[in-house]
Amino acid sequence: MENTLSLLFSFTMLYMASSGRLRPYINMLVIQGVLLFLIFNELFDHINIINYCFLAFETIVIKAIVIPLFIWKIIKKSETYIDTQPSIPRFYSLIASTIILFFGFIFAIISKHHLPVDNPLPFGISMSTIIISLLFITLRKKILTAIIGYIMMENGIFLLSLSIENEMPMIVNMGVLLDLFIAVFILGFLVKRINRSFNGDSLDKLIELKDTENDN
Amino acid sequence: MIIELILFLPLISCVALIIFKKITFSRILVLVNAFALLFYSLSLYLAFINNSKITSLLGQYFKIDALNILFLLILSIVFMAVSIYSCGYVKSINMHNKKATYYSVGLLLFIFTMLGTVLSSNIALSWVFLEGTTLTSAYLIYFEKTKQSLEATWKYVFICSIGISLGFVGIILLALSTHNSSSMFFIDLYSHYSNFNTLWMNLGFVFFIIGIGTKAGLAPVHSWLPDAHSEAPSPVSALLSGMLLNTALLLVLRYYHILNLADCASYGRLLFLIMGILSIFVTAVYVFTIKNYKRMLAYSSVENMGIISIGLALGKTGVYAALIHLIFHSFAKSSFFMTSGNIYVKFKTKRIDKVSDMITCDPPTGWLWILTFIVISGIPPSPLFISEFLIIKELLADKHYIILVLFILLLTIIMYGIARCVINMTFGKRPNSDHFDYIEQTKLPWTMYAPQFVLLAILAFSGIYLCPFLIEMIKTAAQLI
Numbered sequence: 001m002e003n004t005l006s007l008l009f010s011f012t013m014l015y016m017a018s019s020g021r022l023r024p025y026i027n028m029l030v031i032q033g034v035l036l037f038l039i040f041n042e043l044f045d046h047i048n049i050i051n052y053c054f055l056a057f058e059t060i061v062i063k064a065i066v067i068p069l070f071i072w073k074i075i076k077k078s079e080t081y082i083d084t085q086p087s088i089p090r091f092y093s094l095i096a097s098t099i100i101l102f103f104g105f106i107f108a109i110i111s112k113h114h115l116p117v118d119n120p121l122p123f124g125i126s127m128s129t130i131i132i133s134l135l136f137i138t139l140r141k142k143i144l145t146a147i148i149g150y151i152m153m154e155n156g157i158f159l160l161s162l163s164i165e166n167e168m169p170m171i172v173n174m175g176v177l178l179d180l181f182i183a184v185f186i187l188g189f190l191v192k193r194i195n196r197s198f199n200g201d202s203l204d205k206l207i208e209l210k211d212t213e214n215d216n
Numbered sequence: 217m218i219i220e221l222i223l224f225l226p227l228i229s230c231v232a233l234i235i236f237k238k239i240t241f242s243r244i245l246v247l248v249n250a251f252a253l254l255f256y257s258l259s260l261y262l263a264f265i266n267n268s269k270i271t272s273l274l275g276q277y278f279k280i281d282a283l284n285i286l287f288l289l290i291l292s293i294v295f296m297a298v299s300i301y302s303c304g305y306v307k308s309i310n311m312h313n314k315k316a317t318y319y320s321v322g323l324l325l326f327i328f329t330m331l332g333t334v335l336s337s338n339i340a341l342s343w344v345f346l347e348g349t350t351l352t353s354a355y356l357i358y359f360e361k362t363k364q365s366l367e368a369t370w371k372y373v374f375i376c377s378i379g380i381s382l383g384f385v386g387i388i389l390l391a392l393s394t395h396n397s398s399s400m401f402f403i404d405l406y407s408h409y410s411n412f413n414t415l416w417m418n419l420g421f422v423f424f425i426i427g428i429g430t431k432a433g434l435a436p437v438h439s440w441l442p443d444a445h446s447e448a449p450s451p452v453s454a455l456l457s458g459m460l461l462n463t464a465l466l467l468v469l470r471y472y473h474i475l476n477l478a479d480c481a482s483y484g485r486l487l488f489l490i491m492g493i494l495s496i497f498v499t500a501v502y503v504f505t506i507k508n509y510k511r512m513l514a515y516s517s518v519e520n521m522g523i524i525s526i527g528l529a530l531g532k533t534g535v536y537a538a539l540i541h542l543i544f545h546s547f548a549k550s551s552f553f554m555t556s557g558n559i560y561v562k563f564k565t566k567r568i569d570k571v572s573d574m575i576t577c578d579p580p581t582g583w584l585w586i587l588t589f590i591v592i593s594g595i596p597p598s599p600l601f602i603s604e605f606l607i608i609k610e611l612l613a614d615k616h617y618i619i620l621v622l623f624i625l626l627l628t629i630i631m632y633g634i635a636r637c638v639i640n641m642t643f644g645k646r647p648n649s650d651h652f653d654y655i656e657q658t659k660l661p662w663t664m665y666a667p668q669f670v671l672l673a674i675l676a677f678s679g680i681y682l683c684p685f686l687i688e689m690i691k692t693a694a695q696l697i
């Protein structure tokens with residue numbers, strides 16, 4: 001079952017790589033949150049009840065509801081619904097993501113004997129998710145899509161931490177969640193300010209600071 | 217002694233600051249915190265070397281060892297200097313009550329998260345605090361609320377958050393390598409290393425050094441550093457350069473120690489060496505094109521982190537040299553950044569070509585600028601001369617001739633590049649302008665000079681005579697790397 005869920009998770013990554021609209025990105029973030037909840041339910045049979053409640057809260061409430069809602073609010077405010085000028089055509093981005101995912105599968109198969117886990121597939125998928133997210137951040141030019149890429153990467157890292165089947169202590173889980181939460185809110189706050197100060201949210205506009213020139 | 221007390225004080229002070237919102241109160245409270253931190257750090261150090269009991273309220277989560285006590289002492293000394301400097305700085309830029317309160321709250325939260333990172337005895341918890349440093353310092357970098365500071369903050373938060381996330385991948389891979397035989401506490405990791413899978417451990421270190429190296433300012437993942445350091449208020453830049461980079465490096469050293477124990481650190485060493493040389497190279501390339509003096513200092517930090525990194529790659533004597541460099545670079549760079557604050561307050565510009573004749577306009581600042589440059593360049597009696605000399609000696613002993621030549625050549629280029637700017641700014645001929653007369657008449661409070669002079673005195677003294685207790689402390693700390 002966890003393999004099917006992990007595969008579905010990888011498909012959301014491919015969909016995001018091929019799409020240019022911001023609304024589907026938000027939908028995929030919601031789906032990823034729900035899938036992560038289901039995956040950890042499958043992977044952990046004997047989990048401490050407090051840790052269970054915490055992880056359920058993190059996946060369902062934070063990853064599937066609060067963060068997508070917050071990002072959607074910023075999108076509505078900035079009235080940017082599409083990432084119009086990616087660095088390369090979205091078709092190539094899809095091909096590149098598919099190749100990375102393919103290598104993720106190969107990596108999972110090869111490392112099967114070296115991994116101390118029962119099921120290596122979520123591990124391979126999570127590693128490729130992290131790399132696809134980095135590619136996504138590099139190729140998209142809107143600040144908002146960069147933040148969405150960052151959240152995708154965080155989801156990939158969450159899947160990686162689930163895939164090694166090693167429970168993190170509660171205090172660490174709380175810290176990780178708090179940091180993610182604050183980072184997203186700070187980035188969201190900065191997007192609003194950048195929109196106002198730079199008349200738009202394209203990363204190309206952030207060129208005030210250079211090594212060779214500086215007027216202040 | 218209870219370790220956590222050192223953490224609670226900044227948090228309690230923040231609450232008090234938000235309630236009262238008075239500029240005098242905030243200045244006093246930051247100073248009280250700095251004194252308390254220095255006093256408590258020294259007490260912890262004495263308790264540690266005398267094997268006295270140090271207790272922890274939160275179980276094993278915070279601990280003192282030979283390595284983090286060194287970082288704790290550096291942090292408390294740098295913070296002491298910055299807090300005294302801030303008193304004058306806040307006054308000289310006419311901060312109002314609310315702004316001064318938020319500035320102080322930002323400083324204390326930043327110190328709290330750095331303390332958490334240094335004192336944590338669990339690698340994942342240290343990571344959490346390190347991410348916390350990004351979030352707490354973001355406000356301080358955006359403090360002047362200009363377009364440039366906004367851009368710098370965005371780059372800082374975004375790049376560092378990604379870097380730190382990659383660092384977490386390193387921690388997960390380390391957890392994977394343990395085969396569930398160890399917790400994430402350093403003490404467990406150091407005692408169970410023989411059971412770890414070296415493949416996953418090494419792969420994890422690659423993610424870790426690239427991720428956390430972002431925060432430590434190592435090239436090629438240093439791109440946020442010149443922007444953030446140049447746009448933050450000068451006392452904040454002093455803390456960023458003087459302590460934050462070290463704090464991030466401490467985490468890398470913790471992981472590196474496991475590799476050393478497991479005798480599989482060759483890849484780690486190679487990574488340190490590559491990133492170290494790249495850091496120096498990047499600085500040498502940019503040093504001649506930079507127009508902003510704070511940016512120049514930021515690049516100098518990248519260079520010095522590179523030197524430390526090369527020292528770490530060389531092992532044994534190299535590690536000892538790296539620790540000497542780390543300690544004294546913190547003092548020298550924080551002094552340099554604080555002096556750059558004096559220049560900014562006086563000249564109202566960050567452009568190198570708009571500042572000249574500092575030695576007449578403001579003699580103490582002019583002398584500070586020149587003397588700090590001498591120290592940072594490793595010219596005797598600078599203690600950085602000792603560390604650089606030891607690294608060169610080690611490179612010779614290990615027969616790394618090409619790296620040696622490259623190292624000396626790049627350092628010379630950087631020294632020349634910085635010297636050119638520093639000398640022009642200090643002794644350059646002033647234009648016939650009323651602005652310079654006005655600058656000459658503007659007086660800065662003594663608190664904006666004293667901390668730098670004290671730090672320089674410590675540096676000069678250490679360059680001539682390295683105290684035996686300090687040597688012993690560094691040697692003990694080097695055993696944990």
